[in-house]
Amino acid sequence: MTGDPNLAPGDGLSQSELDALSAFVDGELPEAERRAIAERLAADPRAAACVMHFRAQRAALRALFADPAAQTSGPCIVLRIRTPWWRHALVAAGSLAAGAALVWLAGALQIYRSPxxxxxxxxxxxxxxxxxxxxxxxxxxxxxxxxxxxxxxxxxxxxxxxxxxxxxxxxxxxxxxxxxxxxxxxxxxxxxxxxxxxxxxxxxxxxxxxxxxxxxxxxxxxxxxxxxxxxxxxxxxxxxxxxxxxxxxxxxxxxxxxxxxxxxx
Missing domain, CATH: 3.30.200.100 (MucB/RseB, C-terminal domain)
Structure with a gap:
């Protein structure tokens, strides 16, 4: 499968399509839907680029957090809200950045306000x-x-x-x-x-x-x-x-x- 490097991940795709591609990467689709997505990837450069992007992010996050679940092949039960995992990761990263910025700003304001x-x-x-x-x-x-x-x-x-x-x-x-x-x-x-x-x-x-x-x-x-x-x-x-x-x-x-x-x- 080859993605078009000139396409940004998610360009031209609806939210439901992004959700389906995310579930495909995470192995959460029924077999019939999984085959349909696989066939689509061969003919749709936009979808292929998005899946490549999701897989790269998934590998990077697993390496970063050393997620034990990612290394476990045994069965497990997952209770999941249908929001793509990568969105949670982006929200978490944004929260960390915002928290760091607020800490810095609070320190700067404290310096100014406390002569x-x-x-x-x-x-x-x-x-x-x-x-x-x-x-x-x-x-x-x-x-x-x-x-x-x-x-x-x-x-x-x-x-x-x-x-x-x-x-x-x-x-x-x-x-x-x-x-x-x-x-x-x-x-x-x-x-x-x-x-x-x-x-x-x-x-x-x-x-x-x-x-x-x-x-x-x-x-x-x-x-x-x-x-x-x-x-x-x-x-x-x-x-x-x-x-x-x-x-x-x-x-x-x-x-x-x-x-x-x-x-x-």
Missing amino acids: PEAQIAFARQADRAYALYAPEREHAVEVAATREGTVVSWLSKRLNRPLSVPSLAEYGYAFLGGRLLPSLAGPAAQFMYENARGERLALYISAASRGEEPVRTLREGDRRTFYWVSRRTAYALSGDVSDDRLREIAVDVCGDLGGHPEQWR
Whole structure:
């Protein structure tokens, strides 16, 4: 019996025909039906190709699972639903693949949804610093923006890393100045911004033990903090504004500071 190599298994065959060919391969047909199928195979390249495919799959699965029943010639009673065995094999293989994919996806989501404890603590420190100093009318900053070069140089030395002040002028926020604050990782810097309505944003910066961490969000009442890590430096932008608005600003701040804002979009 020779199958046509140009035909895909099952092309042009109905489900009942596929069932009959599967039963033929498994030796489950009455003698009269078996002879009829055998005669058909000699004249029907489609059916012959399908049977060849079924037999190849059967041999591969027997070798893979070392099925003892496949090596037993004695009589046995089989209770079977009339679904081709090869379909069960495909469903099982698909289930294994789907299960593996779900395990991988769950792990990936767990990594993303479960930030390190140090990052959570950092975000809370940034939020508390914003909540403490943003309402201050006279003493919101330690060194005013009129001495921008001084405050940036001073804080860069204290954090032992080069810092810069991103411009938020296009969003209507002016730089007010900065201050030195403590953090669990050592010294931290806070840069404060204000718009014409008196609304304020604060950028909080400290050292980080990790090289990169994706952006995450902390919500405390009406306050929002977007925080991330880039080049072993942790950043957090806090404000009492909507998620969408603060995220838009944080994306630009991340880019200005050498991060990877394309990962946020």
